[in-house]
Amino acid sequence: LGPEVGGSIQVDVSPVNDAPVNVLPGEPQVAQEDQPFAIHGLQVSDVDAGSSTMEVTLSVLHGTLNLPVGSGVTVTGNGTGSLVLSGSQDAINALLSGGVTYQGEQDFNGQDALTMVTNDRGNTGSGGALSDTDVLSIEVQPVNDAPINQVPDAMAVKEDGSLSLSGISVKDVDAGSAPMSMVLRVEHGVLTLLGAAGAVSVQRAGSNEMTLVGSLDDLNSLLNGNLHYEPAKDFWGEDNLTITTSDRGNTGAGGALTDTTQVGITVTAEADAPQFGLGTHDIHVLQGAWVPLNLSASVVNPAPGELLVRIQNLGGAQVVDEHGQSVGHADNNGDWLLPMEDSVPLYVKDLAAGDHSLILTAESSAGGSTLSSAEETLTIHSQSGHNLLGSDQSDWLFGSTGSDRILGGQGDDVIRGGQGNDILSGGAGSDLFVWGQGDEGTATQPAIDTVIDFHPEEGDRIDLADLLKGVTDNSVDGLLNHLSASVTNGSGGLSDINLSVSPAGDGQVTQQITLKGVDLSGWNLSGSSSHDILQSMLDQHSLIIQHP
Known part of the structure; x- marks a missing residue:
């Protein structure tokens, strides 16, 4: 073998951008209708992000998202269906660790989804910006929504009259076709239905308390112009229509919910046929005597000031009580008008000597009309001496x-x-x-x-x-x-x-x-x-x- 040769080679490794990875909870999220819900477990992992700025977009289809501000992360879109977070990986993760608040749309229930898109903006290495997209399922469970009664303003009807109770209906966003119940009650009269009940079950029509059971649409159809109120005979004054609607808890959690509403009904007094009588029709007196008026006058359930007695031909005499105090007054025709508010002994005082034929009638005046009894004649023979x-x-x-x-x-x-x-x-x-x-x-x-x-x-x-x-x-x-x-x-x-x-x-x-x-x-x-x-x-x- 030849001689060993020694030396070194320099290798340059160019950085290549690594994609971010979203970390989501492992289980679908379960929220309640119309209730805020915190989603925990959202994080971002990026091995080469360092302290560089990255961007996370969170969005939902059927609600809004909220995160607190002032945490070193720029947050835009709070309170909307899409949030954009801009900041370092550590800052974003710190913010997400507190949970993202999800609020479904009003009355929404069903399936929604949180989409999380993280973009590292390509701040490190080659390859440009990289992103990761993940979807988290959100199940919004239904919660029963209360019915809402729709009623008119206060109403008025004449004594012994009839009143159409129009303008009454009910709303319920989740009632569907399920049966609901409505109880209508008055204190001083009866409730009737003039039209056919159709698919609605009706109990105690013609009484002071009626119960209706049917779907939302059927109830509203029946109530449209068919409900009437009749005050009790001869009643006048204030009554109340009380409406209590129950959805029977047919939809969502929370059990049955009700709405109770009152409508004031003023029954205005009307004239009634008065009853009138005299204890005697012929009296002999000595001049100067107080002549008793043995009369009786009445109407059923009189309103204040409704009943009076009219005396004709009284002349210069007057009517007094047992203490001599004048009772009543003369009208423009010279007739004496006696209010029948209190039951006190009444006398004719200061009659001149001679025969006097007083004509008496009872009058009921209310509501712009007057009804009178038959005339009664009282003859007073007044003579001088003792x-x-x-x-x-x-x-x-x-x-x-x-x-x-x-x-x-x-x-x-x-x-x-x-x-x-x-x-x-x-x-x-x-x-x-x-x-x-x-x-x-x-x-x-x-x-x-x-x-x-x-x-x-x-x-x-x-x-x-x-x-x-x-x-x-x-x-x-x-x-x-x-x-x-x-x-x-x-x-x-x-x-x-x-x-x-x-x-x-x-x-x-x-x-x-x-x-x-x-x-x-x-x-x-x-x-x-x-x-x-x-x-x-x-x-x-x-x-x-x-x-x-």
Whole structure:
């Protein structure tokens, strides 16, 4: 062999660019509809990238992507379907390690995909820019979306009218053709359907609560112009239509969801036919007496100010309450209008002497219309002086402020002496002697009235209920502080009953009443005490201390 030769050869290895490699999670990602979802496990590997700038593009088809900014990586497209990241490999990987937030489109569910494209921009070695593209599957699972009721603004209808409930429908993005339920309820009326129900199941139509079951399209088709509301008879005021729709949880996770909505319904008052009556149509009085208006007027469920009584031919007189305060007012025609808001005793005051025919009607006014009752005539015979004589009919006889003498005649009479010291006689028939507030005197000068022919066996009675308004116990024991009684023996087997009235129950007697010539043989008295006398009068219904 020849001699060994020594030496060295220089070999230059030119760099060739190595492609980046995307690192993705090994399993498909599972997100929930309408919920943000963080995708972890995205990284970039590039053996020769060093600190050079590279670019990563992340994109989805049915949603948006978000990454935090300020991490040394330039991020563009945040909140859109495509993100572009520009920076070093280490910086990009650090940013991706915190997760990429994926948000599916509103109400989207199904398959989406994240596409990751990394470009090393050819910063190292020959061969130019190289890239890697990978796709990560995203399954967006459905989540049930709640139904949404569509309703009109507040509505109005007249009392006893009918209202078309138009403008009601329901939306549900994932209902499809699955059955839904809708419950409609009102508090003061009924709900009806005028059209055919079609494929919708209807329960309790014609009641205050109706249930509908059907698909979204079928429900909306039925609701379109077919639903009506009728307020309860004579009802006026505020009602509410409450609509509760359930999707029954047919689509997606989360179970059944509902939407409850209310629509205000104002039922405006309308005039109703009033009922009207008079307790008597003929009254005899002494001039200056307060003439009671024994009237009754009513309508069903009246609105404030709806009901009044019109009195014609009142002239210069007026209507007052038991305290003498004027009630009502005269209108432009000279008629007296009485509001029927409160139930208080009413009287005609200041009638001139002579015969007066008052024409009375009840009127219901609401909603721009008025309904009137039939006319009733009250004839008042007013005479001067202090003596008043009834007829052979059943008369109402009323004294004035002086000491009067009133004789009832042959009928079943109602007699009230009024103020002063009066002498009263019912005559034949079943007569009622009445005392009211204002008739009594004072503690130092009580009024002293005498009934000269009191016959309980013929049905005669005395009515002290208005004087004894402070008595709440209708037993004799509860009465004794307000009323005492004694017996004075007379001639011919007859007796006088003496009553002393203390309206306030304070021992101050302001009214004395003597019942003359009373036959006590049928009274079944066990003694002569106040308790015995009053108990006997109550037992035989000859004493009235309370009105129903």
